[in-house]
Amino acid sequence: MSHSKLASIFNKDEKKVDWHDKALWFVRHKRDKSVHEVKGWEELRNLGHGIKAHMLSNLDVYLQEFEANANKNGIEVHWAADAEEHNQIVLKILKENNAKKVVKSKSMLTEECHLNPYLEADGIEVIDTDLGERIVQLAKEPPSHIVLPAIHKNRHEVDELFQEHLGTKPCDGDPQYLTGEARKHLRQKFIEADAALTGVNFAIAETGGFVVCTNEGNADMGAHLAPVHIACMGVEKIIPRQEHLGVFLRLLARSATGQPITTYSSHFKKPADRKKMHIIIVDNGRSEQLARPDFRASLHCIRCGACMNTCPIYRRSGGHSYDATIPGPIGSILSPGKDLKKYSTLPFASTLCGSCSDVCPVKIDIHTQLYKWRQIITKETPQPFIKKKSMEIMGQVFAKPSQFEKVGKIARWSLRTLPKSLINSKPNAWGKARDLPLGPKESFDDWYKKREANKDKKD
Ligand code: SF4
Secondary structure, three states: OOHHHHHHHHOOOHHHHHHHHHHHHHHHHHHHHHHHOOOOHHHHHHHHHHHHHHHHHOHHHHHHHHHHHHHHOOOEEEEEOOHHHHHHHHHHHHHHOOOOEEEEOOOHHHHHOOHHHHHHOOOOEEEEOOHHHHHHHHOOOOOOOOOOOOOOOOHHHHHHHHHHHHOOOOOOOOHHHHHHHHHHHHHHHHHHOOEEEEOOOEEEOOOOEEEEEEOOOHHHHHHHHOOEEEEEEEHHHEEOOHHHHHHHHHHHHHHHHOOOOOOEEEEEOOOOOOOEEEEEEEOOOHHHHHOOOOOHHHHHOOOOOHHHHHOHHHHHHOHHHHOOOOOHHHHHHHHHHHOOOOOOOHHHOOOOOOHHHHHOOOOOOHHHHHHHHHHHHHHHOOOOHHHHHHHHHHHHHHHOHHHHHHHHHHHHHHHHHOOHHHHOOOOOHHHHOOOOOOOOOOOHHHHHHHHHHHHHHHO
16 A cells, blocks of 8 residues: 555544654653753764765675674674575574573564564564563564654553453553553563574674663563573664764764664674574665665664654654555665565655754755655656646646746635535645645736836836
8 A cells, every 4th residue: 555545544533643753752742852952963963974875885794794793702693685595594592492492672674574474483482571562562564664663553452452461450541550561561572582682783893792782671681591592683783883883873973863872783793602693694685776876875774753642744644554574764765775666655654854864863865765766666667647637737837937826826726716516626636734825916026027017107
């Protein structure tokens, strides 16, 4: 389904749209406040952008340096060309270690590879341990946001879900009670786990170590208790040096939630005694994106979610309307690179207001890239007949001032004279949720000419 069709499903519940919008705008405000406390925030953004651009230009070098150092530290490094290979490697490691129960901390890459159903098909129990992720897992839904995976669910829905799956008492959506119950439930899962899976926020070429950021400490709980730790990362997660962490950790937390620092920034460098540590480096279409000059900067993304929180379309259409692992503005750049036809409506789900580019901590020119995808999609995929024809007609109208004047006159007359029911009828999608203004009696051109003529008379 197209983005607009899926969005119209979300838009049916107006109350939900309102609080979803407000909740994300609240996070955006927190981000603004926190960012304004940092002197030299723009310099920090420039640094982040520069380090990522340099890393992408030397990706092969840094990946190999990382592998060599990680191996020296006792970490086993694996390479996966695509999602299938990634999943096969994870399964093989789990089987070699006779692991049947796996605790997973938040990893968008494993979502992208659809790892959970792959492992479950082999009889392996996978428990998502981030609270938001666990909520959507119990609801059998994908995350709707990369930082706040259950932002589309209110506390009463969570209350019902926990009663059904965890046997909790009805509590009128009391967040403290629900969090306490989730903690008890997850503690048991951590204790029973045979292996822990985590994502990677930053992998450091210089040291062969990596950093995982969580607010709940769930990555640490899993990795420290289980005998096997598997960390999965996209190739773009590499940063050249340890000192670069200071730049990205400050950019990430403030942009994501407005916190000065993520509660847990856990550094992993080598397996503990009698334990095993694996890292899987995954491409899955990233090299292709790197080869597209107009879109390679999208690989700078540090997955903070700020572009989603600020986007007026995302806030009012919900993450599921993108039908992609990464929703929102950045997802609308990444997804068409994977399947142009399937995701052809996503770059159009934007006002191109540029707010996403303004908040992006690594200065990705998001709205420019969305506009570029639109041009490619219009040429390379079949467009609806009405859209194609209406654009052709608009092109002709805009090409001739005399035509533009005539059409303008008719439009102004129609807006003033025709009944609202006709103006906002079915073919006018714009009028579904908005009122058009009353047409002015004269055009700007007429008004301007009159004004100039009056000026001349006065002179
Ligand atoms: S594109 Fe920028 S703002 Fe959006 S998630 Fe990535 S880093 Fe954050």
